[in-house]
Amino acid sequence: MNTIRVEQSGAFVERFSIPPTGDGVLNGLRFAVKDLVDVAGRRTGCGNPTRLETNPPAVVSAVCVDQLLAAGAQCEGKTVTDELAFSLLGINHFYGTPLNPAAPERVPGGSSSGSASAVACGLVDFAIGTDTGGSVRVPASNCGIWGWRPTYGVVSVAGVMPLAPMFDTVGILARSADVLRRAAAVLLADAKPQAAATPATIHVVSEAFDTADAEVRDALRPAVEFVERVFDIRVQRTSLDELCGDVSAADWNSWRDMYRRLVGAEALSCHGAWLASERPPLGPITESGFKHAESLDRSRLAEVIGRRERYCRHLRRALGPRDLLCLPTAPSVAPLKDMVSLDRNSDYYRLTVAFNAIAGVGRLPQVSMPLATASSAPIGLSLIGAYGEDALLLYAVDRIENSRSSG
């Protein structure tokens, strides 16, 4: 893939260069930071011009940025984000749509749109993204790169704009599984990953493959078979109601409804006062997200929080430390830019939210791997790991990439 010029990519809101503060496993690597994450001395814009104006400049960088700088990486700038991180499309009303170089006629996906674009365009080696409901995984899938959402709570979110603290995480997008694993290891600060461990069982999530577009299913079939060969184990089809101990989990509406209501309730808690006092202009997708959040009956959150905890608890019991789930990152390839619906109720949006809710609800780590294409566009195959088993997951993913290049 040829390198694309910065101006063509539309990936950055600001370019600058911060040298590393230490030596380490990221020596010589360049990274970009989603503009939802503080960099010392700069205003964090969060994809909204009013926010950019009213946010005072950061005095220190977010902890995650400092970790990467200390491990030898150089920071190259801040990247476009979907407004307030509240969309999976990669379209920002004010700052435009970063280029998806793998499928230029399609959206890059969001909300870490600029981070995915900067990596896919070859402008940086990796980038910081945030992932509440798919914001690292979906753009990784759309742009044909590697994306990691960590186990909930293991990477510092201090200095990062919250959207829904129940689900918010800081993750990494990278051009190779090797760089992904190294950058993730720095954020995890885990001195002894169990590098030798191999997956025990890989559960293919049957509902996800059954629901995905036929072209996605067909494109991913060889990828799943490849994963089987790499680890010399047979994957087994498992349904979500078994994994979650609840028949409702076989219905994607349950996941989407649960995720949407919880994120809506928390997002309004995080941003409602600011929206009401500043009355900032918002793009249509963001506006519709907060409209929905305002319409929620907050006295009826108990059922949905309870369902989340029930699913999470069962998933935790169902997955041994070396077990993985396998599913398409999204049900379809990225929408075409000139045909994309901004409606959160479109089939594409609903199912993409639902697929990506599994790791969020379960507090589980997930990696999207660029192992296939359909309609000449990338589509990611995802592996979800057990709680806290990010190191094993990233090692498995690295082995898959190595086997591909040597195979």
Add this chain to the structure above:
Amino acid sequence: MNTIRVEQSGAFVERFSIPPTGDGVLNGLRFAVKDLVDVAGRRTGCGNPTRLETNPPAVVSAVCVDQLLAAGAQCEGKTVTDELAFSLLGINHFYGTPLNPAAPERVPGGSSSGSASAVACGLVDFAIGTDTGGSVRVPASNCGIWGWRPTYGVVSVAGVMPLAPMFDTVGILARSADVLRRAAAVLLADAKPQAAATPATIHVVSEAFDTADAEVRDALRPAVEFVERVFDIRVQRTSLDELCGDVSAADWNSWRDMYRRLVGAEALSCHGAWLASERPPLGPITESGFKHAESLDRSRLAEVIGRRERYCRHLRRALGPRDLLCLPTAPSVAPLKDMVSLDRNSDYYRLTVAFNAIAGVGRLPQVSMPLATASSAPIGLSLIGAYGEDALLLYAVDRIENSRSSG
């Protein structure tokens, strides 16, 4: 205990009455909310007058407040907090020191000082607190009430001022274990707590008892023996280096250093920009906390984050789902108001931070139980549960209280 008048308590920053929004297990109970937590239509002051002025009014209540209202409880007002929740003493430079009715000459402890005071004074049945490094547990211990810090990440912190997101939790202070368990069950939204389970092993943390003041050790010995009789199991002495798989864990300086550096780094990420742009007057304890945070070398966080994850991982392996740790909530009874040191390097402060860092570092739930007194002041005995086993822990605590009243 006689009820104390509101004005005498100094517990509230604002009194009002919000009726319940639903019917449930908290019908008829009244609660107060720490002024770090949003209540719709009101400004959240966070214990700092500039913050109170510059924070726009909340448009919705924090998710945790809405959960309690929906379960039948009535909200009675907002309570004093240590400034920006950044102290364990219960002394607020601007809003005073709420009354500790169980030991009026001593500090109530903080940062959930007003919540503890309101409960201990009999003004409400329970109160919302927040706990980053002991801010629920220490005031519960000082004031002779029950206090619960949840498993990290299971109770929504949306609409709650962050101090250090790596450790921040929302917890409950209550006058009885029964009320504590019921309010906690609402926040946990866990339909099926394993109510029948009893503890398998109770590990008495040897370093904590060895380090505590002699009067605390003597006062808690019968309480530990009582817990043994309730569950008909023998407790076993276990050292922190065994539990954490690292000799450094036997040294309280390791816990205190780790906690203090991580909270300092995250607190500066959360509040540094606001402090630099608003230049608000701060009380001396808060000032010293941020001075220390500013002095940290952020390029050297990797070691301390790594140590935290190592300890956490070992603790998780060492504790089975039905195992508990047992230790004094604090090494001493609450300091006398006219002799208290505001120095974070005092022995009392250092050790109190260190004792309370265990649950924080391990992401584990903890309950402080008012089972003893020394020098005519309360001192709490704490139980720490396994990750996610809040329901079992709260049930065990409830059984202890029941056995006491019937015994």
